[in-house]
Amino acid sequence: MKQIFNLVTIILVGISLSSCNNVMRKPNVRYMANTDMYTSVGYETYAKNPNFKNGLEAQLPVTGTIFRGEVPYEIPDSNEGYLLAKETLKSPLETNNINLEKGKALFTINCAICHGDKGDGQGILMQRDKVLGIPNYKDREITEGSIYHVIMYGRNMMGSHASQLKDNERWEIVQYVQKLRADLLPQNTSIN
Numbered sequence: 001m002k003q004i005f006n007l008v009t010i011i012l013v014g015i016s017l018s019s020c021n022n023v024m025r026k027p028n029v030r031y032m033a034n035t036d037m038y039t040s041v042g043y044e045t046y047a048k049n050p051n052f053k054n055g056l057e058a059q060l061p062v063t064g065t066i067f068r069g070e071v072p073y074e075i076p077d078s079n080e081g082y083l084l085a086k087e088t089l090k091s092p093l094e095t096n097n098i099n100l101e102k103g104k105a106l107f108t109i110n111c112a113i114c115h116g117d118k119g120d121g122q123g124i125l126m127q128r129d130k131v132l133g134i135p136n137y138k139d140r141e142i143t144e145g146s147i148y149h150v151i152m153y154g155r156n157m158m159g160s161h162a163s164q165l166k167d168n169e170r171w172e173i174v175q176y177v178q179k180l181r182a183d184l185l186p187q188n189t190s191i192n
Contacts, residue, residue: 070167077153082146089145093171103176106169110161111177119180131157137177138184147174 043049049057066072075081075089093099108117114134116122121134133156151170154160165173 067166073152073162075149075152081153082149082155085149086143086146089143089148091144091148091171091174093168093175095175099172099175100179102169103172103174103179106165106173107176107180110164111173114158119177119184133157136184137181142177142181144174144178147177 043057045058047057048055052059064072075085107115112123114121114123114125114131115137116126116134119137121136123134125131126134148170149155150158151165151173152160152162161170
């Protein structure tokens with residue numbers, strides 16, 4: 001019995017040691033062989049692709065697609081939707097210095113080029129006559145909801161910024177815009 005145990009031990013140690021080496025091996029048999037799924041064609045992003053109706057490789061996401069973890073925005077892109085958002089939407093974020101600082105940073109990156117650092121409509125593009133008619137925040141009756149809706153869909157000359165900003169980032173910008181508006185208004189005027 002002891003001899004059988006020793007023999008089995010020697011065989012297992014031998015197999016284990018023979019399997020440990022540094023030689024790089026090619027795969028023996030490929031299950032997928034040389035099918036298109038195994039060695040697929042790598043198209044360039046904006047190259048022509050006959051597999052799609054429009055003939056391009058890069059495709060837009062399906063209408064209604066949202067980021068993972070995002071909440072769908074159900075208010076339509078219309079004047080009625082704008083008025084509905086203006087009346088009903090409220091920020092889910094707590095107003096605090098952290099959110100205002102984040103909002104300021106995001107505003108500087110995404111909005112200040114047109115709206116100006118103070119929200120007075122005197123951004124760099126306005127000063128260089130590239131874009132005209134950018135409103136001053138104090139001249140408009142805006143609410144949290146209307147600001148958020150405009151960020152989502154755009155309005156007049158302003159395009160949508162929904163694809164550049166996540167939901168919480170939009171609300172941080174809304175808080176900062178409300179602060180800028182409060183700074184522009186006379187002292188005895190209140191904002192909602």
